[in-house]
Amino acid sequence: YNKVLEYIYNRIEEYQLSDDNVDGYNRLRDEYNTNRKPLDLFVLISYSFNHQIRFNNNHQFNNPFGKYRSSFNNSIKNNLENFINRMQSLNIDFSNENFECFNFDFFNEDDFVYCDPPYLISKGTYNDGKRGFTGWNKNNEIILLKTLDNLNKRNIKFALSNFLIHNGKRNDILKEWISYNKYNIKKIYSNYDNSYYNKKLLSKTQTIEILVTNYKINYLNIDGNINNLFFDMEI
Ligand SMILES: C[S@@+](CC[C@H](N)C(=O)[O-])C[C@H]1O[C@@H](n2cnc3c(N)ncnc32)[C@H](O)[C@@H]1O
Numbered sequence: 669y670n671k672v673l674e675y676i677y678n679r680i681e682e683y684q685l686s687d688d689n690v691d692g693y694n695r696l697r698d699e700y701n702t703n704r705k706p707l708d709l710f711v712l713i714s715y716s717f718n719h720q721i722r723f724n725n726n727h728q729f730n731n732p733f734g735k736y737r738s739s740f741n742n743s744i745k746n747n748l749e750n751f752i753n754r755m756q757s758l759n760i761d762f763s764n765e766n767f768e769c770f771n772f773d774f775f776n777e778d779d780f781v782y783c784d785p786p787y788l789i790s791k792g793t794y795n796d797g798k799r800g801f802t803g804w805n806k807n808n809e810i811i812l813l814k815t816l817d818n819l820n821k822r823n824i825k826f827a828l829s830n831f832l833i834h835n836g837k838r839n840d841i842l843k844e845w846i847s848y849n850k851y852n853i854k855k856i857y858s859n860y861d862n863s864y865y866n867k868k869l870l871s872k873t874q875t876i877e878i879l880v881t882n883y884k885i886n887y888l889n890i891d892g893n894i895n896n897l898f899f900d901m902e903i
Contacts, residue, residue, distance in 0.1 A: 669748070672748070673745075673748075675707050676707070676710070679696065679707075679708065683695055683696045685711070685715055687715070687736050687737065688735060696708060696711065697730075700729055701728045711740065712731075713731075716731040716733065716734050718737075719738060720793070722799060723799050723800040725800060730799075767785075767815060768811055772815070772824075777822075779825070780825045781816075781826040781827075782828075783812065783826065783829070786804035786808075787830055787834065787839075788809050788839050788841070788842070789831055789833075789835075789838070790831055790834045792804075809841055813842075825881070825882060825883050826882055827879055827880065828881075829856065829877065830880070831875060831877050832853075832876045834875045842880075846880055851881065852883065852885065853880050854885065855878055856879055
């Protein structure tokens with residue numbers, strides 16, 4: 669953690685990063701797009717608009733500066749410290765393989781699979797197949813749901829989060845799949861207050877975000893935040 673923190677503070681010093689120095693931010697962005705050091709990307713995201721990770725078609729990071737809003741603040745610093753400590757206390761393998769290529773063969777009944785895919789009926793920056801992402805369409809959705817059915821057949825527990833309804837649109841593929849397989853479903857009340865961008869787009873009457881599981885859950889409170897409660901629902 670100390671090594672990582674030292675690197676970050678050196679970068680902040682070198683580029684005079686602050687919540688109003690757009691020039692320093694742009695210079696670090698150029699540096700990252702030339703040398704692609706992962707920690708530079710982390711520093712950039714700390715200062716970028718809504719902390720988003722966005723690229724152009726040449727895979728160059730192009731998210732603008734988050735003037736007066738984004739900086740390497742105490743909250744990011746604490747999360748980083750907790751994250752690094754937790755990673756170092758566990759034996760973890762990370763894989764960046766697409767789920768279609770990922771080998772689930774070595775999973776057994778003691779394993780748990782959580783999927784947080786792009787939402788078919790919303791417009792994430794990674795949904796449309798531009799800016800360096802492969803995109804997400806009905807085909808991907810169906811392959812993912814089949815993958816989960818296969819896990820279910822092998823008694824491996826899964827959870828899938830998704831939008832059932834968003835801005836008046838309904839994900840019928842998801843709805844039919846849940847009904848047909850009689851999977852469990854919980855409505856998620858999310859707190860989007862930290863994101864101006866999402867707050868503008870979402871309203872609770874238009875959006876139903878759900879968690880689908882192949883096992884019964886009674887009550888969940890994901891992060892201790894009262895705004896993230898789950899309630900039973902039927903579709
Ligand atoms: C709802 S986000 C998940 C966010 C993640 N849980 C997190 O906390 O950072 C959906 C993710 O799916 C990825 N994605 C987009 N298209 C994909 C594809 N065709 N195959 C696999 N993953 C894809 C996106 O890059 C994005 O990170």
